Amino acid sequence: MTTVRSTDATVWRRFLQRRGSVAALIILLVIAVVCVVSPLFGLDGTTSDMSDRWAAPSPAHLLGTDNLGRDYFARVLSGGGISLFVGFSSALAATLIGMIAGLTAGYFGGIVDDLLMRLVDLLSAIPWMLLVIVASVFFRPGLWTMVLIIGTLSWMTTARLVRAETLSVRERTFVGYAAFIGVRSPRVILRHVLPAVVPTIIVAATATISGAILTESALSFLGLGIQAPLASWGSLLTTAQGSLQKAPLLAVVPGLLIATTVFCVNVVGNGIRAAVTREDER
Amino acid sequence: MTEPLVRVSSVVKDFAIRERGRKRTVRAVDDVSLDIRRGETLALVGESGSGKSTLGRLILQLESPTSGSIRFDGQELVGAGRAARRAAQRSMQVIFQDPYSSLNPVRSALLQVAEPVSVLSPEKDAHAIATAALAQVGITGDAVHRLPRSFSGGQRQRIAIARAIAVAPALIVADEPVSALDVQVQAQVTALLRDLQRELGLTYLFISHDLAVVREIATRVAVMYRGQVVEEGPTAEIFDHPQHPYTRKLLDAVLVADPAIARARLRQISDAATGT
């Protein structure tokens, strides 16, 4: 009886067997695609019509209009595009930084490890609000500032996870062998350590994405993030605050979308983790 | 008289450990001297804690001795610069115990066997040499492109052996190379190592706790106990006329698949334990 070990193909197959994870992935893809292609359909969320404020949903305005008479469906979709963009790109940046930091600290150990981990501790200890407020003094608030700030806030967890996994992978015999025959350290890390750490990185990345989306929403809601004329789901919630009586839909829809997206990202991440670690077969 | 390939002289290796908050020194290798002659298989035999694996690591330059001398191919390694030690390592290869962690799970057999060749001799055709080495251990055709997971434990050890012989090393240190394999596979892999030695003129340092396997492959045996070499000699001598009480104890503990002999041994040990 031979033992079966996981390949990328079988990881994908195991993932597909989990109906919950597949459903969540489909929902995410639908949301993302709709938000991204919405500009192509000529939906206009910026034209203001002060005669038609807080209108109820109608064929012309699928989600009605907001406090300035703008088509809310269009605003939600473009806001979604912004939220997802900030969420995914800041998570990508954070994951890359965290991965490099974690691999370096874990593989080399010693003083390199100490320095990097103290940096992680330092940044983790700073309350993020403070960081954002300070950043908003030096940088104009906007899309790229958001990506920068959230990226800076999110890489530490990934770094810690990757470092822990690297410490364990480093001890595997084949890694020691590569170092023994004289393969240079960067190549040992890239060729022998990194592939074994990738599952951890993927799982950490999905957690980072959901965290980034939530953080962006919170910051934009507080007015510290995405600024007009751009909108994100979070900033939409700010304006919807004042209209809760007149048009509750304005608050419910972005809120629901944030919650759904974050939830689906978490479920997909869980599914990836279970597929990689073959949890269902225990 | 030609110098042996490896000459270990009065080597000591201490490790500092922390026990219950206090620092303590453990002497893993205690004043060991031995030679490894070209073309032979020297078996280093002992139980856990004997220091045999540590001695293997010292020879491979993975650790530095606390004191003593290790000469490889006429060159003193202890205290020599990094360059000299790296040069010595190029002529050494190692085969590990665990076939499952000694190969990278995401790289094909061919690439892994080619890796030491491309690192140590970049001017050579690594792929061709690796293919030839794999053929010598019985892995041919498309199989060489498969990942480790599609091979059995015995086959993985063969890949590890191919990786070790590809660079034509002067010395191969085999650290319990068959201990993790099934009995039938053990016999095959041990036979393969023996054949390769004959064909390629290799020198082996064969570290093992399994005396039965050692008997099949070793020309000389050194018995280690608590960091010291307590007895050393040709295989037949050690097995037929053991001198040191520990060697005798080790040999007595070997249970062979012959009920009459095995039961007698067990009775012997039982009587020794109860003092009759």
Add this chain to the structure above:
Amino acid sequence: MTDPILQIRGLNVDIVPPRADRIPILHDVDLTIERGTVMGVVGESGSGKTMLLRALMSILPQRAERRWDTCLVDGVDLTAPKPARPAMAMVFQDPLTSFNPLRRIGGHLREVVRRFTALRGAEAEQACIAALTDVGIPDPARVMRSYPHELSGGMRQRAMIAMALLAEPELLVADEPTTALDATVQAQILALINRLQAQRNLSVLIVTHDLGVVAALCDQVTVMKDGAVVETGAVDEVFSAPKHPYTRSLLAASPGAATREAAS
């Protein structure tokens, strides 16, 4: 007249993965152990020998399904819906992971006494010390106070055997009890099992991959391959005149076979 302590007939175990075909692990396995004898179950990895033990002790993994026609242990019918507890105790392969690292040995032993005997207090303590002495531990009081990692592998295995004995079993089940130990220690532990078996008329079921262990300790042997029994019989007969080709290849592959061939 036979008096079997253990009788298994028609044991089948499959692994049933959630969305895939079932994988047969054990196929129509029969096993009979006479009271007061030592049975060795031998096979390579993947032969199913460990699963056999787990099926007997009802500690199969979650996705495993067990079907058997008969399972009688010391008169207790284990196929019944709520069987009584049979007088069986198990010794595992790796004594380090089989003990709770946060509890002292004494704690482990006292728990067994409390659970399986009516002894309490000072009497329970006496029983523990006696059990440790029986297994050849020189300073039982100190071992009672020790944590598992403070003892050597051999001592830990002895302590585990003591724990098993405290449950007053008629059948001692051992899963590769000496594989993780050095050769000299292995011999001592096997000699201990031999002695205890003779003293208490204990029946022993020992699972191993090592034919030498079977040759030294066992009266009967069962050879397994790919989840099925290929041969069973008295050790003397099977080792000198094996009937099944697999048994012959196992014996031929065991180190020293060539020299034995030459001598016979």
